[in-house]
Structure formats: C-alpha cells, structure tokens
Amino acid sequence: MSPLWTRRQVLTQLGIAAAAVHTLDPHELCCAVPAHAETADKDLFELKKVGDGVYAAIAAPRFKVNCNAAVILTDDGVIVVDSHSKPSAARALYGEIQGITKKPVKKVINTHFHWDHWQGNGAYAAASPGVEIVASERTRENLTRPDAGVGGIPYIEKQIAAMPAEIDKLKDDIRKTSDPKLKANLESNLQQAESFYQELKQMKPALPTRTVSTTVTLAEQGREIRLHVLGRAHTDGDLFIYMPRERVVATGDAVIDWMPFLNDGFPEDWVHTLSNLEKLDFDQMIPGHGDVKPKAHLAFFRGYFVELIESVKKAAAEGASLDEMKKTIGDRLAPKYEAAMSRYPIGQYRDRVGLNVEMVYLKVVKKS
Numbered sequence: 134m135s136p137l138w139t140r141r142q143v144l145t146q147l148g149i150a151a152a153a154v155h156t157l158d159p160h161e162l163c164c165a166v167p168a169h170a171e172t173a174d175k176d177l178f179e180l181k182k183v184g185d186g187v188y189a190a191i192a193a194p195r196f197k198v199n200c201n202a203a204v205i206l207t208d209d210g211v212i213v214v215d216s217h218s219k220p221s222a223a224r225a226l227y228g229e230i231q232g233i234t235k236k237p238v239k240k241v242i243n244t245h246f247h248w249d250h251w252q253g254n255g256a257y258a259a260a261s262p263g264v265e266i267v268a269s270e271r272t273r274e275n276l277t278r279p280d281a282g283v284g285g286i287p288y289i290e291k292q293i294a295a296m297p298a299e300i301d302k303l304k305d306d307i308r309k310t311s312d313p314k315l316k317a318n319l320e321s322n323l324q325q326a327e328s329f330y331q332e333l334k335q336m337k338p339a340l341p342t343r344t345v346s347t348t349v350t351l352a353e354q355g356r357e358i359r360l361h362v363l364g365r366a367h368t369d370g371d372l373f374i375y376m377p378r379e380r381v382v383a384t385g386d387a388v389i390d391w392m393p394f395l396n397d398g399f400p401e402d403w404v405h406t407l408s409n410l411e412k413l414d415f416d417q418m419i420p421g422h423g424d425v426k427p428k429a430h431l432a433f434f435r436g437y438f439v440e441l442i443e444s445v446k447k448a449a450a451e452g453a454s455l456d457e458m459k460k461t462i463g464d465r466l467a468p469k470y471e472a473a474m475s476r477y478p479i480g481q482y483r484d485r486v487g488l489n490v491e492m493v494y495l496k497v498v499k500k501s
C-alpha cells in the first residue's frame with residue numbers, strides 16, 4: 134500500500150468505525166495549551182545550529198502544540214526528525230529549511246507515536262513521493278493501534294470527534310471574558326482550533342515505511358546517524374537519534390525541557406533508559422519540547438523521576454491517599470524542580486506534578 138494512506142483506507146483496514154471512538158480522556162493534556170500564542174505561521178520554528186549541518190527547530194508555543202524537530206543536512210538531501218501536529222506546521226518548517234538548502238527531504242524519522250510528533254508526515258510524503266519514513270517497530274504498531282494512547286490513526290478520529298466541543302468552549306469563553314488581552318488570546322486560539330479541525334478532517338496520514346527494532350547506523354552521504362532503541366521511557370517505542378561526530382542527540386519526549394508526560398510512559402524503565410542514553414558520548418540534546426539542553430540536563434531530568442518514584446512508593450506504603458500524595462509530593466519536590474520545569478507557558482511543574490504522581494501510583498505501585 135502507498136505510504137500515503139487516507140484515514141478512511143486505514144480505518145477500514147483496521148475495522149475502526151469513527152462512530153465507535155470514545156470521547157477524549159481529560160488526561161491527555163500532553164499537548165493542550167492555555168490561552169496564549171499569537172505566533173504567525175512563519176514564526177513557528179526557530180532554527181538553531183547545533184553542529185555542522187545540524188539544526189534544532191525549536192517550536193514556538195501554539196494552541197495545538199508542535200514538537201521540536203532536528204534537521205540534518207546531507208550531501209543529497211535533508212533528514213527531519215519528527216513532523217509536528219499538522220501538515221501546515223511541517224510545511225512551515227520546510228519553508229525555513231529551504232532558506233538553508235534547496236535539497237529535498239529524503240527521510241523523516243519519528244521518535245514516537247504521539248500526535249504532535251507525526252501528524253505532519255503526510256506533508257513530506259506529498260512533497261517527495263520517495264521519502265522514507267523511519268520509526269521503531271513498536272511506534273509503527275502503535276500508530277495503528279486503537280488503544281495506544283495519545284497518537285496514531287485512531288487518535289486522529291478522537292481529535293476530530295472532540296474538536297467541535299473544544300471550539301464551542303472557546304467561543305463560550307470569549308463571550309464570558311471582558312479582559313481585552315485574554316479575549317484576543319482566546320480569539321487567536323479559536324482561529325487556530327478551527328484551522329486545526331479542518332486540517333484534521335483532510336489529513337492523509339503517512340505511516341513509517343521502514344522500521345528498526347535495534348540500534349542501526351545510517352551512513353548518509355558521509356554523515357553518520359545512529360538510531361538507538363534504548364528501552365521503554367516516554368512510550369514503549371522511543372527512538373533516539375545520535376550523531377557521534379557532531380556530539381548531538383535528538384531525544385523526542387524522553388527528554389523535554391517541560392515537565393514530562395507519563396500517561397503512555399514507563400516510569401521505572403524511563404530511569405534506566407536515560408542512564409543508557411547517558412552512556413553515549415555527546416554534548417547537546419535536542420529535546421522533544423523546549424530549548425536545546427546540555428548533557429548535564431539529563432541527570433537533573435532523571436533525578437526528578439527517581440525522587441518522584443521513591444516519594445510515591447514511600448507515601449503509598451505509609452497509607453497516604455492519592456490526593457494527599459499529589460499535594461505533599463508536589464510541595465516537597467518543588468524547591469528542586471519547580472522553577473527549572475516551569476520555563477514555558479505550557480508543561481509547567483504545577484500543571485503536571487499531580488498527574489505525574491497519579492501515573493507513578495498507578496503504573497509503579499498499583500501496576501495497573
């Protein structure tokens with residue numbers, strides 16, 4: 134089958150009827166955003182050079198979040214790591230890439246299956262029919278599994294089903310507010326939500342055409358790119374993209390400069406996977422969200438998981454209720470983590486720490 138499937142083709146193949154898709158889980162705030170973000174499309178990404186021919190495309194905040202991308206130039210084309218939440222964002226980044234090189238995109242690599250990292254794949258597949266889309270084997274499976282979490286083809290249907298209510302709520306909020314600044318932000322969000330809804334309905338998702346299940350080295354016109362499968366972390370299919378000569382790694386959401394999102398993750402495995410990542414020899418990380426970080430951020434980010442897991446286990450053993458744990462652990466870890474993990478309008482410490490506590494309680498203590 135063509136790499137560029139229509140949603141209908143895939144849904145038919147999977148036997149998933151749109152009508153059977155449930156409403157959204159309120160926890161999937163991976164990427165919902167408070168009112169803000171008036172960035173024009175041309176300013177969606179800031180390209181930062183992190184090595185010779187290697188760039189981090191740092192995403193500006195948007196109502197529907199976009200992930201960062203890594204952009205790697207080779208002698209015969211461009212490799213892009215992750216494709217954001219929508220084709221228009223991928224096209225916007227491609228426009229910026231063309232300011233650096235006129236070569237075509239020859240490979241897209243998806244770090245994991247979440248909606249904000251792969252839904253733009255179709256833009257690259259439409260622009261270059263020969264484009265190769267690479268992901269881990271597990272990510273490829275997750276992209277068509279109805280129950281995988283906040284990403285994949287079935288999840289596109291869930292987003293489509295949820296958008297009318299989301300749009301109605303924004304309209305309602307606009308009517309209720311008298312603050313001109315807030316109103317302007319909400320109106321911007323409404324406009325973004327309406328165009329996102331249209332893009333979702335027309336989306337032609339492009340699934341990976343090549344999968345890897347273990348570490349693979351790509352020799353790309355003299356540039357060495359290693360794809361590492363290092364264990365479960367943010368999802369069960371995380372792929373790390375490592376360039377040994379440039380000493381850069383792209384991590385997807387296994388490392389971010391926000392509070393981590395654990396709903397589809399594996400907290401204890403995550404600690405080990407980050408230790409495996411640390412063994413690689415590099416200086417800079419292009420995280421899934423937030424700014425480029427030095428390798429030292431890895432120990433800090435892992436430390437949060439270690440302390441969170443220990444705290445939840447201890448509180449559970451002492452008989453604390455989930456609500457008590459959310460409050461006490463959130464307060465106890467705040468001096469060390471709150472400021473560093475609240476640097477952006479989204480993904481802040483207080484927005485997510487309670488949900489992180491709950492996820493660790495469910496996944497590590499209750500093992501449900």
Ligand SMILES: [Zn+2]
Pocket residue numbers: 200247249250386421422
């Ligand atoms: Zn993400």
Ligand SMILES: [Zn+2]
Pocket residue numbers: 163245247367386394
């Ligand atoms: Zn993610």
